[in-house]
Amino acid sequence: MRPCGTIRILLAGATTCIALVALSMGAVELSLMEILWGGESGLEGVILFEIRAPRVLLAGFSGAVLAVAGAALQGLFRNPLAEPGLIGVSSGAALGAISMIVLGPSIALSATFATYALPVSAMIGACLVTIFLYAFSVRFGHFGMVTILLVGIAINALAAVGIGIFQYVSDDGALRSLTFWMMGSFGRATWDTLLPAAALMVAGVLPIFSLMRGLDLLQLGEAEAFHLGLDVGRLKRRVIFCSAAAVGASVAISGIVGFVGLVVPHLVRLVLGASHAHVLPASAMLGASLTILADLLARTLFAPAEIPVSLVTSAVGAPFFLWLIARGRPN
Amino acid sequence: MAKRFLALVGLLAASFSAAEDLCEARPDASRIAVAGGSITEILYFLGAEAQIVGVDTTSTFPSAAREFPSIGYVRNLSAEGLLSISPKLVLGEEDMGPPNVVAQIAKTGMPIISIPEVRSAIGILDKVRCVAAILGLSQRADALIAEQLISLVDELATPRLHAQPSPRIALLLDTNGGSLVAAGQDTAGNGIIEMAGARNMFSNFSGWKPVSVEAILNGAPEFVVVSTMSSRGDASTPPHLRASPLGDRLIAMDAMVLLGFGPRTLGAALQLARTFRGLEVQNAANRE
Numbered sequence: 001m002r003p004c005g006t007i008r009i010l011l012a013g014a015t016t017c018i019a020l021v022a023l024s025m026g027a028v029e030l031s032l033m034e035i036l037w038g039g040e041s042g043l044e045g046v047i048l049f050e051i052r053a054p055r056v057l058l059a060g061f062s063g064a065v066l067a068v069a070g071a072a073l074q075g076l077f078r079n080p081l082a083e084p085g086l087i088g089v090s091s092g093a094a095l096g097a098i099s100m101i102v103l104g105p106s107i108a109l110s111a112t113f114a115t116y117a118l119p120v121s122a123m124i125g126a127c128l129v130t131i132f133l134y135a136f137s138v139r140f141g142h143f144g145m146v147t148i149l150l151v152g153i154a155i156n157a158l159a160a161v162g163i164g165i166f167q168y169v170s171d172d173g174a175l176r177s178l179t180f181w182m183m184g185s186f187g188r189a190t191w192d193t194l195l196p197a198a199a200l201m202v203a204g205v206l207p208i209f210s211l212m213r214g215l216d217l218l219q220l221g222e223a224e225a226f227h228l229g230l231d232v233g234r235l236k237r238r239v240i241f242c243s244a245a246a247v248g249a250s251v252a253i254s255g256i257v258g259f260v261g262l263v264v265p266h267l268v269r270l271v272l273g274a275s276h277a278h279v280l281p282a283s284a285m286l287g288a289s290l291t292i293l294a295d296l297l298a299r300t301l302f303a304p305a306e307i308p309v310s311l312v313t314s315a316v317g318a319p320f321f322l323w324l325i326a327r328g329r330p331n
Numbered sequence: 332m333a334k335r336f337l338a339l340v341g342l343l344a345a346s347f348s349a350a351e352d353l354c355e356a357r358p359d360a361s362r363i364a365v366a367g368g369s370i371t372e373i374l375y376f377l378g379a380e381a382q383i384v385g386v387d388t389t390s391t392f393p394s395a396a397r398e399f400p401s402i403g404y405v406r407n408l409s410a411e412g413l414l415s416i417s418p419k420l421v422l423g424e425e426d427m428g429p430p431n432v433v434a435q436i437a438k439t440g441m442p443i444i445s446i447p448e449v450r451s452a453i454g455i456l457d458k459v460r461c462v463a464a465i466l467g468l469s470q471r472a473d474a475l476i477a478e479q480l481i482s483l484v485d486e487l488a489t490p491r492l493h494a495q496p497s498p499r500i501a502l503l504l505d506t507n508g509g510s511l512v513a514a515g516q517d518t519a520g521n522g523i524i525e526m527a528g529a530r531n532m533f534s535n536f537s538g539w540k541p542v543s544v545e546a547i548l549n550g551a552p553e554f555v556v557v558s559t560m561s562s563r564g565d566a567s568t569p570p571h572l573r574a575s576p577l578g579d580r581l582i583a584m585d586a587m588v589l590l591g592f593g594p595r596t597l598g599a600a601l602q603l604a605r606t607f608r609g610l611e612v613q614n615a616a617n618r619e
Contacts, residue, residue: 026411026415027409027411027412027414027415028411028414028415029415043414043439043440046438046439046440047411047414047439050435050438050439051410051411051414051435051439052411168540169538170538171517171537171538171539172518172538172539173406173426173428175539176406176407177406177428177429180406180407180429185407187409187410187429187431187432188429188431188432190431190434190435193431299409299411299412302401302403303409303412303415304385304400304401304402304403304409304412304413304415304416305388305401305402305403305404305409305412306403306407306409306412308407
């Protein structure tokens with residue numbers, strides 16, 4: 001237990017440090033100390049508080065949510081390849097978002113609602129997809145793991161068709177907005193959109209932490225866990241709906257950020273072992289810090305221009321995943 | 332009826348005054364960040380390039396403009412990146428974005444203006460005048476327009492220039508060997524076809540859409556205009572069209588000249604009109 005506690009403290013420290021570094025670095029050079037202590041309220045203050053702070057927070061929340069949801073789903077499916085995208089949440093959210101990008105201009109929206117239109121419709125997309133996944137798997141597959149995975153794959157394919165149709169009917173401008181939305185960015189964070197999204201993410205992720213023991217039992221096998229007194233169906237429902245809500249809120253505001261949900265839990269298990277009591281909190285912190293770091297790279301590498309954050313996470317995450325596979329199987 | 336007419340006039344007046352507000356002199360235009368190739372082109376046209384401090388990735392003309400720090404793609408700007416080059420003014424195309432980033436920039440008190448675009452010859456002059464007004468260079472702009480652009484606009488307006496009946500044209504994007512993408516209604520491609528006095532063959536859909544070679548051949552356009560990137564010239568026209576009966580009716584033109592709707596687009600429209608009329612040898616078109 002003790003090394004785990006140390007590691008947790010180290011991780012919390014590292015996350016804080018990275019967040020502070022991310023706050024103080026960017027295309028505009030500014031001194032964090034001067035602004036915080038000197039009460040600077042000029043352009044630098046605006047950049048720090050209105051542009052950089054919501055962005056770093058969003059990156060942190062999203063990273064934590066994606067990693068925890070990934071860890072919980074990997075535990076639930078007892079499959080190291082599970083991640084939020086697998087059960088169709090991300091593509092459902094993407095479908096909701098693109099329908100708003102394409103159809104939005106033709107629906108007259110009041111200015112206040114227009115700010116929320118995109119995240120809200122992405123959220124609705126994620127929820128509808130999850131409800132469908134649940135209903136279909138219960139009706140035709142007794143909510144078994146394999147059925148859920150297969151239905152998830154089918155849902156992803158269906159959502160891709162929907163996205164393709166919208167891409168086909170959309171005009172040039174909408175198409176390009178969509179392309180960049182799909183590649184993910186935390187640059188769209190403002191306090192107005194961050195706060196409701198963050199509230200949803202927290203509300204979705206917190207219940208998952210109370211399911212740690214159930215997830216541990218489930219590793220013995222579904223039948224064994226059942227005989228040990230675990231309500232397996234309830235656990236599945238909770239994990240799926242909570243991850244969907246949290247990931248939906250994240251995708252809704254920042255687009256699709258790849259590989260965090262897949263790689264971070266593996267990284268944590270490598271060091272701390274498979275117990276969810278260790279994996280979940282550590283995944284949250286590691287996910288937050290790595291995502292903040294990826295966003296920092298995305299916005300500073302080619303400053304004053306910036307690259308989509310998913311390019312950074314995937315470029316690092318995919319080779320790392322290959323390394324994990326190679327490492328696990330010599331020859 | 333009269334009431335409705337009055338309301339319409341009122342509405343028009345209101346929209347005009349809104350445009351006027353947009354295109355009025357700004358107190359400090361000494362450091363300008365530009366998001367949009369045609370705006371950069373206009374700043375050079377006005378001789379105001381010394382005021383530029385950064386441009387987006389579509390600002391490729393004149394080639395000297397590529398030397399400025401890049402603020403990224405016009406529709407994918409970065410709020411902080413843009414502010415880091417400390418402009419006093421941001422000028423952009425109508426489609427600059429994403430909207431939240433534009434809103435973030437505006438929130439810092441930075442004047443950020445998207446120049447209205449109407450895809451016609453007069454629209455181009457208005458764009459030049461609008462940018463000039465913002466910079467306080469209206470007089471210089473009027474002189475330059477009178478000297479260099481008015482003759483082009485006038486010539487474009489002469490009926491004698493245009494082939495009768497107006498030819499059917501298809502305008503395609505150079506997709507580098509991928510599927511063919513044609514300009515429908517409400518596109519810059521449609522705008523230039525109409526400026527050149529021709530009819531868009533694909534007026535039955537709006538936006539840019541993929542089309543098949545068969546659909547193009549079946550529609551029997553008199554010419555096919557291909558918007559190309561860089562200077563790959565005729566090599567960038569789609570190979571299956573080059574081999575088709577339309578092969579000698581392909582016109583390749585630089586994308587920013589053709590679709591940017593900066594000052595150069597007037598010359599491009601004129602050249603197309605002459606080609607359609609048979610007054611000019613085809614394919615002399617691809618030039619910077």
